[in-house]
Amino acid sequence: MKLVVQVKLLPTPEQAAALEATLRAANDAATWVSQLAHDRRVFRNYDLRKHVYGQVKDRYGLAAQAAQHVIKKVADAYTTLHAHVRNGHLGRPGSARRERVLARPIVFRPGAAQPFDDRCLSWQLNARTVSIWTTGGRMKGVAFTASPDQLTLLAAHRKGESDLVCRDGRWFLIATCDLPDVPVRAPDGFVGVDLGIANIATTATATATATATGTGTGDGVRHSGKTLNAVRHRHRELRRRLQAKQTKSARRLLKKRRRKEARFAADTNHTIARRIVTEAARTGRGIALEDLQGIRDRVRLRKPQRVTLHSWSFHQLGHFIAYKAARAGVALVWVDPAYTSQACSACGHVAKNNRPDQETFACTSCGFAEHADVNAARNIAARGETGWAVSHAA
Numbered sequence: 001m002k003l004v005v006q007v008k009l010l011p012t013p014e015q016a017a018a019l020e021a022t023l024r025a026a027n028d029a030a031t032w033v034s035q036l037a038h039d040r041r042v043f044r045n046y047d048l049r050k051h052v053y054g055q056v057k058d059r060y061g062l063a064a065q066a067a068q069h070v071i072k073k074v075a076d077a078y079t080t081l082h083a084h085v086r087n088g089h090l091g092r093p094g095s096a097r098r099e100r101v102l103a104r105p106i107v108f109r110p111g112a113a114q115p116f117d118d119r120c121l122s123w124q125l126n127a128r129t130v131s132i133w134t135t136g137g138r139m140k141g142v143a144f145t146a147s148p149d150q151l152t153l154l155a156a157h158r159k160g161e162s163d164l165v166c167r168d169g170r171w172f173l174i175a176t177c178d179l180p181d182v183p184v185r186a187p188d189g190f191v192g193v194d195l196g197i198a199n200i201a202t203t204a205t206a207t208a209t210a211t212a213t214g215t216g217t218g219d220g221v222r223h224s225g226k227t228l229n230a231v232r233h234r235h236r237e238l239r240r241r242l243q244a245k246q247t248k249s250a251r252r253l254l255k256k257r258r259r260k261e262a263r264f265a266a267d268t269n270h271t272i273a274r275r276i277v278t279e280a281a282r283t284g285r286g287i288a289l290e291d292l293q294g295i296r297d298r299v300r301l302r303k304p305q306r307v308t309l310h311s312w313s314f315h316q317l318g319h320f321i322a323y324k325a326a327r328a329g330v331a332l333v334w335v336d337p338a339y340t341s342q343a344c345s346a347c348g349h350v351a352k353n354n355r356p357d358q359e360t361f362a363c364t365s366c367g368f369a370e371h372a373d374v375n376a377a378r379n380i381a382a383r384g385e386t387g388w389a390v391s392h393a394a
């Protein structure tokens, strides 16, 4: 499995200036190549290289490898764009959006990611420094920060190119690690994960265990979205005020805020995913997750204005859980989320009024009562068990 490790660089002011000049040169070159590709309708890496290689090197002061990466980056960007067009992501043929996008060449921001291969970038993991090619020559001893876990991953599994990127004046290297697949253990039962807004994730097994207290047992545990929702609310207010201003600095601040919020959401999701997977691994259970397409549809019905944000966040959490589970050899099953919130996890009775309010589940048939999210998580766990049994019947 492929895994991405992002480390933060801590360049001195001189090093930062050299990195900035290098990244700017690479992206200015990419924008120039992109213009030419667009004008002459030449999009393939090999063909483009024939047209522009010499000039990219001379005009922008790039070394041979850097020049090749620039050209490939442009070719890849057009391949992605054309795939989006083919798949109808930019609207139908002739639609205003599609025409607008296709009329202009792709432009690369000065801080956009640029790949560096092992000839242009080397890692000194013990010293926590990298040596990197710049337009001003090879630069040694650029410090970076990484967690012990990240260092272990980099030492054992880093492979191929790393991307240098600048965001809000902060420098990062994004390395790809290629990990061997961990065999999936046969699960002893499943824990279901219900995703929501008030509670980002609620976990429960199919049937309540006798010792379930709501903590530590992995049963009926709710991961509150309180902090995250408060941050989002605060940012929404700020956004409203900034949007009204319409100045350049307001727009910049807005962008910064949006990234900060996204980082906070990602941190929250990472923490929740880690807890869920660690607990499943400890108890030998598999994990049942709602199929993400279903989540998007369900949220769309409920709160249209929050769809993008939350569906994006749900996708991210699902993705984090899935890859952490794969790393830990924990079984994972995607289940159909239909009626998981309305069905009774004790008797199976499905009714809308089983759910008198957002938090409460009370079965109108058998009288079973439980927190609504825990009841939903039990249903998801049960579907996970069924799904696993069906796909492993042989």
Ligand SMILES: [Zn+2]
Pocket (backbone or CB within 6 Å): 344, 345, 346, 347, 348, 349, 363, 364, 365, 366, 367, 368
């Ligand atoms: Zn019931």
